Amino acid sequence: MCIKLVIFILSDSSEFRDNLKLAYSAAVSRRQQFLIRCLGGSTEKKNFNFQSIRMQSVMSSGPSLEAESVSILTSIIPGLESTKHKGQAGKIAVVGGCREYTGAPYFSAISALKIGADLSHVFCTKDAAPVIKSYSPELIVHPILEESYSIRDDEKSSISAKVIAEVEKWMERFDCLVVGPGLGRDPFLLDCVSHIMKHARERNVPMVIDGDGLYLVTNCLDLVSGYPLAVLTPNVNEYKRLVQKVLSSEVNDENGTDQLLSLAKGIGGVTILRKGKSDFVSDGKTACAVSIYGSPRRCGGQGDILSGSVAVFLSWARQCAAKGEVSMNPTILGCVAGSALLRYAASMAFDKKKRSTLTGDIIECLGRSLQEICPV
Ligand SMILES: NC(=O)C1=CN([C@@H]2O[C@H](COP(=O)(O)OP(=O)(O)OC[C@H]3O[C@@H](n4cnc5c(N)ncnc54)[C@H](OP(=O)(O)O)[C@@H]3O)[C@@H](O)[C@H]2O)[C@@H](O)CC1
Numbered sequence: 001m002c003i004k005l006v007i008f009i010l011s012d013s014s015e016f017r018d019n020l021k022l023a024y025s026a027a028v029s030r031r032q033q034f035l036i037r038c039l040g041g042s043t044e045k046k047n048f049n050f051q052s053i054r055m056q057s058v059m060s061s062g063p064s065l066e067a068e069s070v071s072i073l074t075s076i077i078p079g080l081e082s083t084k085h086k087g088q089a090g091k092i093a094v095v096g097g098c099r100e101y102t103g104a105p106y107f108s109a110i111s112a113l114k115i116g117a118d119l120s121h122v123f124c125t126k127d128a129a130p131v132i133k134s135y136s137p138e139l140i141v142h143p144i145l146e147e148s149y150s151i152r153d154d155e156k157s158s159i160s161a162k163v164i165a166e167v168e169k170w171m172e173r174f175d176c177l178v179v180g181p182g183l184g185r186d187p188f189l190l191d192c193v194s195h196i197m198k199h200a201r202e203r204n205v206p207m208v209i210d211g212d213g214l215y216l217v218t219n220c221l222d223l224v225s226g227y228p229l230a231v232l233t234p235n236v237n238e239y240k241r242l243v244q245k246v247l248s249s250e251v252n253d254e255n256g257t258d259q260l261l262s263l264a265k266g267i268g269g270v271t272i273l274r275k276g277k278s279d280f281v282s283d284g285k286t287a288c289a290v291s292i293y294g295s296p297r298r299c300g301g302q303g304d305i306l307s308g309s310v311a312v313f314l315s316w317a318r319q320c321a322a323k324g325e326v327s328m329n330p331t332i333l334g335c336v337a338g339s340a341l342l343r344y345a346a347s348m349a350f351d352k353k354k355r356s357t358l359t360g361d362i363i364e365c366l367g368r369s370l371q372e373i374c375p376v
Pocket residue numbers: 100101102103104105180181182183184210211212235236237238300301303304
């Protein structure tokens with residue numbers, strides 16, 4: 001990146017040169033501010049040695065729950081070696097998208113690609129597929145799911161078998177499934193999806209469960225209970241419903257960490273990413289937080305970016321764990337990295353777009369955010 005900048009500075013007009021210098025110093029400053037926030041320090045300018053931060057342990061010691069998200073991000077992002085082939089950086093599948101919701105699965109699947117996955121599939125209803133395809137030719141879209149309104153009762157069992165067989169063909173190729181963005185709540189569709197989840201679990205495919213996937217799981221906890229490769233990413237409402245179902249109590253923010261630990265333990269050691277002003281992550285044994293500054297805009301779809309992002313980082317963290325490069329639970333590492341990147345990109349988008357910031361603007365900032373955190 002530095003070499004490219006020098007070449008432009010030598011060859012272009014002084015106005016362009018000044019703009020480039022400004023853009024570069026803004027990027028450096030933003031990265032420094034991000035590092036300071038991640039380390040819980042003051043926001044005064046300081047000189048940081050990025051490499052030394054990279055070498056620190058991934059979890060904070062002491063009473064603070066704040067995860068060292070920069071260390072985590074940089075330790076699991078794979079290199080871009082020319083020896084690698086298509087697929088090695090990750091193949092993600094989103095199960096979601098119905099008549100009402102086409103944005104959510106698109107946000108999740110495109111975010112996975114923009115972060116660095118090689119292939120991103122979407123399994124959605126027949127109605128939703130042409131719409132999602134029209135948003136982007138980059139996505140591989142399978143129009144296989146059906147909602148009750150479009151089929152007769154006597155067709156249900158044969159259609160259900162067809163849907164499951166179709167997804168099953170692909171299952172082993174996926175590094176992670178995201179289940180739920182824009183899935184809807186049709187009972188027949190959710191029944192098919194529960195079969196898909198059972199197959200994924202039999203094949204040890206990790207699953208990030210979000211949106212209506214959480215509605216399904218909350219009503220049928222056995223789908224994920226005791227599965228360590230399941231990650232649940234509830235928002236305020238979804239968390240409340242989970243707590244009521246599993247712990248038979250109300251959300252208690254005074255003892256929030258203990259309650260999150262109990263919830264994750266109560267579902268047999270799944271990993272939970274509780275979204276909010278700070279994101280809290282627990283697998284029932286440990287808990288950590290990501291509270292770096294994000295954006296004050298709460299436009300819909302940010303949780304969908306997060307689900308695609310967690311899926312990619314979780315896949316990369318599992319690759320690192322298989323090589324003995326990291327020792328922490330890869331699902332926790334994936335959640336922390338996904339949350340930190342989303343918040344960083346949201347902050348960058350808000351800097352530029354202010355009140356008009358939308359989810360698409362945040363997605364556009366994913367690449368530059370990664371570059372500032374972990375330059376290629
Ligand atoms: N473009 C698309 O296609 C998108 C599609 N999406 C898809 O929509 C589906 C349903 O997901 P969801 O998030 O709307 O459902 P859920 O959490 O039950 O909220 C329902 C209602 O609860 C409220 N509410 C929400 N947050 C709250 C809070 N913090 N604190 C207090 N109240 C809060 C709020 O109601 P209100 O404020 O009107 O009372 C909200 O309307 C799911 O498939 C998802 O993936 C989304 O991903 C977005 C982009």
